[in-house]
Amino acid sequence: MVLCAFTVIAVAGFAVFGIHPRLLASNAGAMAVYGAAFTVFARGQVLLAAAALFVVLIRRAGARWLGAFAAVYVVSLTSELSGTTMGLPFGPYSYTDGLGPKWFGHVPLLIPLSWFLMAVPSYAIARTLAAGRGALARIAVGSFVLLAWDLALDPAMSHATKYWVWGTSGVYYGMPWLNLAGWYITGAALMLILSLTRSDRWLDHVPISWLAGFYAANLALSLGLDAAAQLGGAVVASVIPLLACAVAVRRDRSATLSTTPVGAR
Numbered sequence: 001m002v003l004c005a006f007t008v009i010a011v012a013g014f015a016v017f018g019i020h021p022r023l024l025a026s027n028a029g030a031m032a033v034y035g036a037a038f039t040v041f042a043r044g045q046v047l048l049a050a051a052a053l054f055v056v057l058i059r060r061a062g063a064r065w066l067g068a069f070a071a072v073y074v075v076s077l078t079s080e081l082s083g084t085t086m087g088l089p090f091g092p093y094s095y096t097d098g099l100g101p102k103w104f105g106h107v108p109l110l111i112p113l114s115w116f117l118m119a120v121p122s123y124a125i126a127r128t129l130a131a132g133r134g135a136l137a138r139i140a141v142g143s144f145v146l147l148a149w150d151l152a153l154d155p156a157m158s159h160a161t162k163y164w165v166w167g168t169s170g171v172y173y174g175m176p177w178l179n180l181a182g183w184y185i186t187g188a189a190l191m192l193i194l195s196l197t198r199s200d201r202w203l204d205h206v207p208i209s210w211l212a213g214f215y216a217a218n219l220a221l222s223l224g225l226d227a228a229a230q231l232g233g234a235v236v237a238s239v240i241p242l243l244a245c246a247v248a249v250r251r252d253r254s255a256t257l258s259t260t261p262v263g264a265r
Contacts (some may be wrong), residue, residue, distance in 0.1 A: 076186060217241065
């Protein structure tokens with residue numbers, strides 16, 4: 001609930017003042033407040049999302065997820081460092097200072113954390129969508145679900161705003177197509193980690209409805225910024241991951257009902 005309220009306030013502020021900066025032009029104090037809010041809300045959204053997920057995981061699975069978290073953080077950081085220094089696997093780009101302190105001056109500390117926050121629900125959704133089809137199917141589907149988030153995230157964070165800047169121009173709101181390949185490859189590596197660390201054992205204790213809702217709540221910030229900036233293609237693209245969330249929840253409920261004994265409540 002707090003995360004959702006935080007997101008609504010952030011999107012509303014951007015829709016009013018980010019889209020119409022002339023409203024701040026005559027008031028230096030208001031401009032300073034908005035400038036501070038621009039960084040506070042981006043960082044706060046990641047930290048609030050992390051707090052929400054960590055609390056649920058601790059309550060439901062104890063500390064069994066910490067190994068997967070450490071591995072996902074290190075691998076995603078390595079991928080991001082490669083991207084920001086060598087342009088692979090995402091293409092050339094660099095982070096501005098909006099997301100806070102950076103590893104080695106290149107990758108904000110919050111970025112690998114955000115990979116984990118969305119890798120976990122993506123893998124959980126894939127478990128439901130690819131139920132009975134084996135680990136490779138879960139990895140393939142989970143990577144796609146994670147990639148689908150970037151279809152809304154990148155336009156919001158590099159086009160509507162400037163939390164990172166591309167070193168080359170692409171046709172999808174400035175994003176190069178190589179970025180999609182990089183996301184899928186990195187996502188596949190993270191899904192493989194979650195599979196190898198036997199994350200299924202602790203994910204079984206977290207309802208898919210909650211994880212799908214958590215995914216959607218994180219997507220909401222990017223979707224809201226895209227809508228405020230009138231990035232129609234990014235808004236339409238957001239239907240893909242939201243549909244995946246809805247289908248996963250529906251399949252899980254159907255599976256639960258089919259295994260519930262007649263007359264049971």
